[in-house]
Amino acid sequence: MSADAADITGLAGLPDEQLAAQAAREGSDGAAFTALMERYRERVWRVCWRVMGSAHDAEDAAQEVFVKLFFERGRFAGRSSYSTWLHAVAIRTCLMLRRSRSRRLRREEPGDRERIEAQADVNPTATDAVDASHDIHRLLEGLDEEDRALVLMRFAENHDYEQLAEMFGTTPGACRMRISRIRERLAAKAGRLFGETVETKG
């Protein structure tokens, strides 16, 4: 059942929380749910692209996020903003997809994970003519999925620690600590990239 364009336009001015409550009352993917999808399509796409790393996987993941949102649409309790809650749904979905993809890869090509980790363990020297952003992405691939997503949301999407805490179900202090530990771990692996930063940030 698809929603009418006029109905969706009529809902455009509603605040997120009201729209979500209306979507929760709908029996199917009606006007309110379609309006929510329209409102958050781009933001969900950004999160999915950052975490999944390719446009094809990101599109699949973003669609999966909205399917999940449909089934969980009545669960929004209003403890955080709707946007943060939806980001949390998006991150959980992407992490689930990435984990299932890496499980599948491990079954199909048992050497693949070792290859990725070996690449991440490479300690670039000063003579390496490789782009720093490429290096950092390669290093992030060697992290635990959740740590990687945390770093991406903090630095690529610029979310503050309060938002990160809501998204990852923890406290702002724990997020800060986790990022600092990730930084130390990566600095130990790639001194050239992190050396100066670690020294200056203590």
Next chain:
Amino acid sequence: MDPFEKLAEVEVPPVPPAQTFTAGVRRKLHPRLLALHVLEFAFGATTWALMHMTAALAAAARYTLTGTWPDREKRP
């Protein structure tokens, strides 16, 4: 420069067009929704049927054993 800050410099590609995106969501959502409704119906209908069948069978067993039906109002 903090190497983590390099992450923000990577451009996010444009979001897929609304029509194809929404169609994709619906292609994934509708079969699951249908399966859920079928399951709900199957469980609901089975429970209802079992309750009614059990009452009828219990009454038939009682008639076989005692030769009397339950009260007319309570008949299944």
